[in-house]
Amino acid sequence: MLTKEYWAQLAQTQSELAEKIRADAWRLNYHLMPETGWMNDPNGLCQFKGVVHFYHQYVPQTPHGGEPPHWGHKTSTDFVTFQEEALFLSPEHDYDKDGVYSGSAFIENDAIHFFYTGNVKHPGDHDYTFSGREQNTVHVISKDGYTVEKQEVVIPHEDYPEGFTDHIRDPKVFAHEDTYYMLLGARTLENEGKILIYESTDLNEWTYRGIFFGEDYALGYMWECPDYFHLDGKDVLVFSPQGLAAKEHAYQNIHQSGYLIGEVDWETLTFKETSAFRELDYGFDFYAPQTFEDEQKRRILWGWMGLGDTSPEYSNPTITRGWQHAATLPRQLSVKNDQLYQEPLPEFQKLRDKQVSQKIVLSEKPQHLSFDELAYELQVTAEVPLQQFQLGLLQDTTLAYEAGVLTIHHGVSGYGRKQRSVKVDELTQLQIFVDTSSIEIFLNGGQYCLTSRVYPKRTEAIALSGTGTVTVNTWALAKK
Ligand code: FRU
Secondary structure: OOOHHHHHHHHHHHHHHHHHHHOOOOOOOOOOOOOOEEEEEEEEEEEEOOEEEEEEEEEOOOOOOOOOOEEEEEEEOOOOOEEEOOOOEOOOOOOOOOOEEEEEEEEEOOEEEEEEEEEEEOOOOOOOOOOOEEEEEEEEEEOOOOOOOEEEEEEOHHHOOOOEEEEEEEEEEEEEOOEEEEEEEEEEOOOOEEEEEEEEOOOOOOEEEEEEEOOOOOOOOEEEEEEEEEEOOEEEEEEEEEOOOOEOOEOOOOEOOEEEEEEEEOOOOEEEEOOOOEEOOOOOOOEEEEEEEOOOOOEEEEEEEOOOOOOOOOOOHHHHHOEEOEEOOOEEEEEEOOEEEEEEOHHHHHHEEEEEEEEEEOOOOOEEEOOOOOEEEEEEEEOOOOOEEEEEEOOOEEEEEEOOEEEEEEOHHHOOOOEEEEEOOOOOEEEEEEEOOEEEEEEOOOOEEEEEEOOOOOOOOEEEEEOOEEEEEEEEEOOO
16 A cells, blocks of 8 residues: 555655764664664564564654554574564555554464554544544464565454443463463553453454453553563563653653563453552663563563653654664563562673773762773672662763662753652662663662663763772673
């Protein structure tokens, strides 16, 4: 359905954007970014016949997004070095003409089965929430991850249950025993978030089985990108709720992403939580994560290192440089004490170069590290839990830990991003990944994470102050 003119225009604007992008010092060294234009959610994550496939929401022709997204595609055999592939899916059918929206991958019978949301907006006077929108669930079969064998609607919009707005999307498919299940994120007519569950024996015919989660749980008006997995003996439900009121050290962004630990009742097909809802990341730029199991059976999460609807609070100056947003590092998940831990994949250690290790007795007066890198890893390990600790990074970013709260503060290099905080009862370790215009912070071996984009025009020496003794390791991270 997309015309020759569309593709010619796309190629033309992409080459114009590529020109600007080449000159941009804020391009990231070891994170995934759109080749040109706009990136949002990670989609269809899987490893198939050794190859890691990373698909993503992609509007290659404009850094503003807003146009119907495609699925961009990048592949790797080591999780660190990726190759740009041709667009995998494009909004070229009646059932997805306004966007090949988010979805997941499921490997079965020597093929990858993708499920995504085909977004359609009907012309007219609509609000596109209560009327005017279709979100069809589409099944794609691929024998190789690069080409499409079969593509068809398996749940047309009109077959969704009563009581919901037009917002039902982001299919996540998994198997339990001999049955396939699909979760969908939804918004009810009363503006409540819910997760629906469907069942299938062949991945083609899907039967609605009810509300998997949300019947007795209020948390915002819409739940996007549901994900379920069993890990370390626990059932985990991940989703991205919208519309939560900010609290002092929680829900500080406009939209959240988080998880519940609990247990699935496979008879009633419902999830019962045993933990509180916890955010996956407490920084400014994190949303719509997706997980998958790789060939080593590791549960890996990739998030969108970005967030929609943040303007006017903050913005991204890369827009004028032809691109916007990126993906987080892939993170390996584990469950400890009913909490999800996220650690950067060990594969990234192979980028380490020029290690410097030093013991520092902290004092009130900042001590500076002589270290002049734009992409690096920094680890701070305390002998005993830290009471008071400050770290100055990049141009004017500071981390401060005091009275059990860790706060990240950006100055002008945050482009409107000011401050986020998280309660951390005991802090013994910080692992920080800086990548020219991003900062990803893992606390206590991944117990808490904070991820932000930040756009320094110059960098100051890394400065440490506080009380106690710490071991500091730094590595330059080579460009991949
Ligand atoms: C999350 C999201 C999804 C949707 C996609 C569209 O960021 O809104 O719910 O499928 O982005 O790009």
